[in-house]
Amino acid sequence: MLTQQQMENFAELAVRVGANLQEGQEVVIRCDVQCADFAHLIAQKAYQFGAKLVHMQWRDEVLGRINMIGASKETLSTVPEYQAAFNKYCIEHKVCLVSISAGNPNIMKGCDPDKMQASNLANMQANKDFRAATMSNYLRWTIVSIPTLAWAQQVFPKEQPQAAVDKMWDAIGHIMRLDTPNPTEAWRKHIDTLHRRARFLNEHNFEYIHLKNAHGTDLTVGLATDHVWLAAEEMGQDGIPFTANMPTEEIFTAPHNRKINGTVVNALPLVNNGNVIDDFKITFCNGRVTDYTAKVGYEALKNILTTDDGVLSLGEIALIGKHSPIAESEILFFNTLFDENASCHLAFGASYPTTVKGGNDMSEKQLAQHGMNQSLQHVDFMVGTKDIDIDGIGYDGSVVPLFRNGEWVI
Ligand code: ZN
């Protein structure tokens, strides 16, 4: 368990290093009702650092499941108008957003995949503008995570319920560097290391990244024209830096959606909307998925890959060494925030406009010309094994080793 002081340090990290709340700004906290105590602590911290008003956008995963079972597909295919009104308010008032990502990874187990797809699609469409505002850094935002009972039990199935929760707090405390005397300072140092590597990658301006391991991955990922590698702290459109994911270990950019070739095998299970997908293999030709298999969760994978046309290409490539605290914990969290930071990953679907130079000012057509992928989806999946070798390949054909045996060599 964390001490009260550590909890407060955690809340402060979310508000200051994460969303980087500015004096007089409104804050939206998005969290499941199970995380109310921590959300209230964040709200108090927000006022301590100058918030004008804190809004709570409660989620309730249990009601989500009840609705998924009880409501018709037709009803689930529409989203109430108040959602759009709230999104509009957030954008107009330039709120900063703190999301607490915590929940039972299997909450939707056994639900009708058709209904789930209809509901997800409706939600993605209804929240398109809001998502654009966060993905383009128009709004500053952050995601943090704390244990919930059902989730902790899934992560530590052999433990008694309370012991599982305690164990998870310990793991998250270490990963979040809350066991250091000054977590904010520890985060600054960590962010500097990530930025140094991102600078190296940007200076080399590679044309391709080549990933290869004994698992069956042999994939060449072309990078978007004028791509930018980003890490940890990003710049809000208002010129104020923020850290979108906490924890974060990744350095990421946009693939070129017509220059991806080869085969990739997942390294960790993919948990998507309460479904677990594992042992899957994807083949790409000229930037598009041409074949896929999955031993676990094939239908769920198929649901993702039939959302729209853009989902059949990649919107992100992210590099993470095997010695990151998350990777070293060897815990499978069944939660993207952690698992994607445990391993190099790719994402089906949309790219971040911020990962190409001047991307926020480009039209959809201009972005497409740079090879930037567009989709309603953005689904990360983990590909970085302990033995993965990664090279950067320059426009002149030169090869620069970036990873050997799963770890950075730069
Ligand atoms: Zn990522």
Ligand code: ZN
């Ligand atoms: Zn991603």
